Amino acid sequence: MQITLETKPYATLETDALVTYVFEGDDPITGRSADVDKAGGGALKKIAASGELTGKTLELTLLHSPAGLKAARLLVVGAGKKNQFNVAALRKIAGAALRLLKAKSAKNFAFLAGEELSVEDAAQAIAEGLNTGDFETDKYKTEKKDKKIESVSLVGFSDAGKANAEQGLRRGSIIAESQNFARDLINEPSNKLTPRVLAEKAQAMAKESGLAVDVLEEKKIEELKMGALLSVAQGGPEPPRMIVVTYTPANAKPGAPVIGLVGKAVTFDTGGISIKPADGMEKMKYDMAGGATMLGAMRALAGLKPNVKVICVVPATENMPGGTAQKPGDIQTAMSGKTIEVLNTDAEGRLIIADAITYAKQLGVTHIVDAATLTGAIVVALANVNVGVFSGADQTWTDKLLASAKAVGEKMWQLPMDDEYREFIKGSFADIQNIGSGKGGGSITGAWFIREFAGDTPWIHLDIAGTAWNDDAKPWLAKGPTGVALRTLVHLVSTF
Ligand code: BES
Ligand code: ZN
Ligand code: ZN
Numbered sequence: 001m002q003i004t005l006e007t008k009p010y011a012t013l014e015t016d017a018l019v020t021y022v023f024e025g026d027d028p029i030t031g032r033s034a035d036v037d038k039a040g041g042g043a044l045k046k047i048a049a050s051g052e053l054t055g056k057t058l059e060l061t062l063l064h065s066p067a068g069l070k071a072a073r074l075l076v077v078g079a080g081k082k083n084q085f086n087v088a089a090l091r092k093i094a095g096a097a098l099r100l101l102k103a104k105s106a107k108n109f110a111f112l113a114g115e116e117l118s119v120e121d122a123a124q125a126i127a128e129g130l131n132t133g134d135f136e137t138d139k140y141k142t143e144k145k146d147k148k149i150e151s152v153s154l155v156g157f158s159d160a161g162k163a164n165a166e167q168g169l170r171r172g173s174i175i176a177e178s179q180n181f182a183r184d185l186i187n188e189p190s191n192k193l194t195p196r197v198l199a200e201k202a203q204a205m206a207k208e209s210g211l212a213v214d215v216l217e218e219k220k221i222e223e224l225k226m227g228a229l230l231s232v233a234q235g236g237p238e239p240p241r242m243i244v245v246t247y248t249p250a251n252a253k254p255g256a257p258v259i260g261l262v263g264k265a266v267t268f269d270t271g272g273i274s275i276k277p278a279d280g281m282e283k284m285k286y287d288m289a290g291g292a293t294m295l296g297a298m299r300a301l302a303g304l305k306p307n308v309k310v311i312c313v314v315p316a317t318e319n320m321p322g323g324t325a326q327k328p329g330d331i332q333t334a335m336s337g338k339t340i341e342v343l344n345t346d347a348e349g350r351l352i353i354a355d356a357i358t359y360a361k362q363l364g365v366t367h368i369v370d371a372a373t374l375t376g377a378i379v380v381a382l383a384n385v386n387v388g389v390f391s392g393a394d395q396t397w398t399d400k401l402l403a404s405a406k407a408v409g410e411k412m413w414q415l416p417m418d419d420e421y422r423e424f425i426k427g428s429f430a431d432i433q434n435i436g437s438g439k440g441g442g443s444i445t446g447a448w449f450i451r452e453f454a455g456d457t458p459w460i461h462l463d464i465a466g467t468a469w470n471d472d473a474k475p476w477l478a479k480g481p482t483g484v485a486l487r488t489l490v491h492l493v494s495t496f
């Protein structure tokens with residue numbers, strides 16, 4: 001799909017549809033939409049007066065052969081309350097418009113932006129909404145729908161705003177394409193995406209994007225004594241990988257901060273010997289969403305070129321219950337030297353993240369964010385609405401991330417990390433145990449386990465188990481992988 005800026009008057013554009021949006025209120029047809037309506041003899045005002053068009057969030061009103069326009073259709077999208085309008089709302093409007101028009105076999109359309117946001121923010125949000133909205137999960141269907149939007153023109157930006165709009169369009173496209181790169185990886189089934197294949201895909205992405213990449217194979221992983229990662233991998237025949245992708249800015253200064261992005265990549269989580277129930281287990285192909293999101297973020301950063309060095313570390317493995325699998329009660333020695341009592345082999349994400357964080361610190365990272373589909377408990381706490389955020393002692397680092405989440409419109413919620421929870425994972429026979437001792441707070445104890453390995457390094461853990469996968473399609477997004485947290489991470493690094 002091609003997205004371009006168009007400065008010709010929208011009424012003269014011969015296109016399959018013109019899209020505009022309206023706010024909820026006594027008279028939704030005001031501002032831009034009133035201009036559109038005037039040329040057409042007030043049809044929209046009439047529909048609004050009848051109560052059919054109210055401006056409620058993502059209400060879709062489609063008119064054919066609209067008077068006064070060269071466009072074949074006019075699509076009016078509800079934008080909700082004007083005082084709640086932001087980039088997230090605009091992104092959804094663009095995505096929902098695209099998905100509706102695609103379903104109606106349109107090939108192209110023009111999107112009329114309003115003037116509520118800065119030109120750059122608006123263009124970026126529209127580009128993001130269109131690109132992420134266009135993503136489909138039909139890769140393995142032999143009969144694909146031939147419905148495809150070929151091009152979209154953004155209209156409504158003045159000549160004076162053109163440079164800023166181009167800038168926003170470029171940023172938004174890079175970010176959304178990277179989000180789709182991550183979503184494509186997350187959607188891959190485990191027979192198509194093993195740890196080795198993920199590593200190959202990371203290498204190809206790095207090469208294409210001009211990033212440095214280093215993939216540790218099992219021999220090297222053994223040499224480095226990554227006992228926690230190896231303990232998870234030993235349950236099946238697929239060897240693990242530790243994937244390292246590095247972005248170095250042109251003017252890198254010695255001693256400057258280095259951000260570490262660590263992402264869990266369990267390409268399939270059966271639970272191991274502590275095996276999961278069959279019902280719904282197929283979803284566990286997305287247990288590598290954290291790793292995919294970090295790789296996607298790196299892809300975006302390569303295009304956006306921020307001023308800070310970033311090292312991405314992705315531990316990749318399957319979690320299988322084979323004859324060589326680790327068993328409950330086994331004691332493992334992590335790369336850091338800490339001993340771990342594995343009381344439940346299904347709490348494997350924290351094990352592999354532990355070694356990845358130790359390795360990232362060895363590589364010189366000064367600030368860490370990890371993302372992982374870590375716990376079912378986060379779904380209980382926050383459902384599929386908010387990402388769970390957990391902070392080490394450095395709350396300023398976490399506040400930066402929360403501000404970035406707010407700026408890009410991703411919902412994130414910080415949970416407590418009181419010292420009392422640390423007690424839950426004290427080991428009986430080793431330094432630490434990989435699950436809490438039956439007192440609830442499952443997501444917090446998981447985070448505390450990881451924190452033990454982050455030590456004093458400023459660290460944030462994102463539990464994306466509830467938010468990385470859409471069980472149902474949304475009007476603006478297909479069912480399946482969401483790519484959540486990528487936009488926040490890119491914003492965090494870009495503004496560091
Ligand atoms: N990958 C799962 C977490 C998960 C659960 C992700 C549901 C998405 C949806 C993780 O490895 C896991 O199994 N965690 C256990 C931890 C427990 C044994 C302490 C869980 O949440 O049940
Ligand atoms: Zn598990
Ligand atoms: Zn898992």
